[in-house]
Ligand SMILES: Nc1ncnc2c1ncn2[C@@H]1O[C@H](COP(=O)(O)OP(=O)(O)OP(=O)(O)O)[C@@H](O)[C@H]1O
């Protein structure tokens with residue numbers, strides 16, 4: 080099995096390298112693996128995800144995702160890479176002037192699917208996250224947990240190769256959390272999707288084998 | 304209300320540029336006929352020993368387009384009133400030939416001097432009279448007005464372009480959230496900035512229509528009833544149907560340039 084993500088001596092920093100968040104981290108993740116990332120608040124979990132989808136360039140070392148070196152990647156390549164990623168944000172990042180349905184099918188719109196396909200997919204995806212009746216509402220008319228689920232549905236819309244999720248169940252009750260974990264497990268199991276989830280609490284009922292990384296004092300460590 | 308204001312802030316500067324473009328087109332066309340009028344209104348006087356054909360004049364200088372022989376008989380008959388037939392014939396034979404020479408365009412004084420020396424090279428030509436100071440100063444005034452107008456239109460265009468880009472930046476700011484999200488999911492530039500393009504292209508059409516309406520009004524209402532000769536004579540040149548295409552083309556070009564300037568000014572959208 081090939082590596083989807085390889086980090087070697089990776090250093091990530093803000094403010095032109097002045098503010099180091101992660102230093103000299105090395106790890107690799109294979110296709111179809113499910114990875115939990117935990118760590119104290121402010122340790123750099125979101126920062127690592129940002130680097131993985133190319134929003135933050137490494138200041139040192141190498142970061143290879145999908146065979147592409149993110150330190151020297153062309154804008155067009157990065158664009159293409161991102162269309163194979165499903166990203167879920169801690170702060171949802173929904174487009175507030177779009178309906179829920181339109182938000183959910185953004186990846187399909189970018190891929191150039193017809194409006195018909197988009198509409199049927201929107202319905203299917205929203206049913207998965209139990210939001211079918213909210214399709215025509217706007218994000219700000221939903222609760223935090225509901226917005227979170229819209230974000231999850233959007234990330235799953237185009238069967239991505241990699242899912243990067245930042246606290247996808249942070250605002251959800253147990254019932255909704257389990258819905259989300261089920262969806263991710265299914266994607267991982269059936270479509271061999273690689274899943275990286277930042278969370279403060281690894282679910283107690285989880286049927287798949289998984290790996291667990293901890294980010295602490297600028298390092299990324301695996302828990303065995 | 305905010306929506307209308309937002310679009311007016313874009314349409315008005317765009318209209319300023321389009322009005323400038325159209326005004327320049329109209330000015331060029333109407334002064335073109337003015338130039339023609341001037342050209343027909345004057346000529347050079349050339350005195351020759353023997354009769355000369357137009358082709359002979361043309362061979363000396365290519366700017367010469369017409370030559371008209373002045374009837375000497377009329378001059379002589381005035382002078383020779385009451386003289387005998389033979390003496391009037393004598394006067395006639397001793398008189399040189401006179402030609403009114405027309406030029407093909409409105410030329411600068413130095414060009415006129417050149418024509419004069421060219422003509423005087425010919426041994427058959429006795430004398431050439433060119434036009435004096437009144438020609439030169441009216442030409443200078445004419446080219447000064449033309450230059451100032453160009454400068455003014457250029458200045459308005461630059462200022463308007465800045466205003467357009469400023470407004471576009473405001474739009475980009477209002478849509479930055481959506482553009483960021485789209486970028487994160489790998490949307491190409493054209494899709495991300497689609498909302499800006501759409502709004503700007505709609506406004507380009509509006510500005511073109513409004514500018515055309517202004518000029519159509521000037522052409523059919525104001526000029527027709529103005530009582531100003533040059534306006535009424537040149538009414539046809541004031542606005543032509545093809546101008547709409549020129550205006551729309553310019554508007555779209557400006558819009559595309561400004562959208563790209565703004566979109567590229569901050570490539571990676573960071574939070
Ligand atoms: N754009 C930025 N510029 C400068 N510093 C930043 C920026 N974003 C985050 N940081 C800093 O980087 C550190 C790591 O932030 P990050 O968001 O990755 O933490 P986190 O592990 O996701 O925390 P949390 O669990 O609270 O979400 C923090 O100290 C934060 O202040």
Ligand SMILES: [Mg+2]
Nearest residue numbers: 124125169245
């Ligand atoms: Mg975070």
